[in-house]
């Protein structure tokens with residue numbers, strides 16, 4: 001089975017640093033990722049969090065935080081990202097959605113967050129873990145900024161090389177052009193498989209997190225509660 005899972009081909013965390021990469025991603029997200037954001041937001045909204053402050057790590061162009069703010073009008077959300085160019089688009093998207101009073105953005109690497117201990121009742125992240133240069137450091141930061149009784153919910157692609165031709169075909173059927181399919185395949189190839197994520201979590205404060213695979217949606221899901 002090992003060869004089917006293949007070797008991880010990492011991407012740089014700066015993959016979305018320039019304007020054209022950010023614009024290309026936002027168009028991709030607008031066209032193809034709406035259902036992921038809605039499912040993520042619906043799942044997060046059901047968690048009974050001990051507060052109203054929510055943090056999204058690797059928020060990108062803000063499409064997940066906008067969806068979260070729509071389903072939970074009582075939440076105040078901070079979107080953090082290492083790329084200023086992604087955050088520029090996130091601010092525009094938030095303005096257009098009329099949500100600037102509920103969502104703020106913070107340029108920062110997830111490995112070193114400029115927030116006080118226990119600032120957030122929920123920390124979320126979608127499709128960013130595979131880019132973090134030091135995931136263990138990010139997990140430590142998540143633990144630090146989460147308030148007691150708070151939660152963390154992380155989704156990312158799962159890597160399973162045998163699926164690559166199938167993904168390419170699926171992307172084509174969804175109307176993706178070649179560059180859009182390549183963006184998706186590169187993200188999947190740089191993602192972790194279930195065993196690797198469990199190993200990454202093992203030496204961190206999130207070691208008791210629940211890690212599951214959602215094969216139907218080709219996703220890895222990490223859920224953690226701070227006791």
Ligand SMILES: C[S@@+](CC[C@H](N)C(=O)[O-])C[C@H]1O[C@@H](n2cnc3c(N)ncnc32)[C@H](O)[C@@H]1O
Pocket residue numbers: 013014016017029057058059060061062063064080081082083086108109110111125126127128131132133
């Ligand atoms: C594939 S995009 C996903 C964006 C968004 N979460 C979404 O679901 O549409 C990954 C984002 O993670 C950001 N990122 C990568 N490494 C990061 C790090 N170490 N700290 C903070 N953000 C990071 C990138 O700049 C990019 O905006």
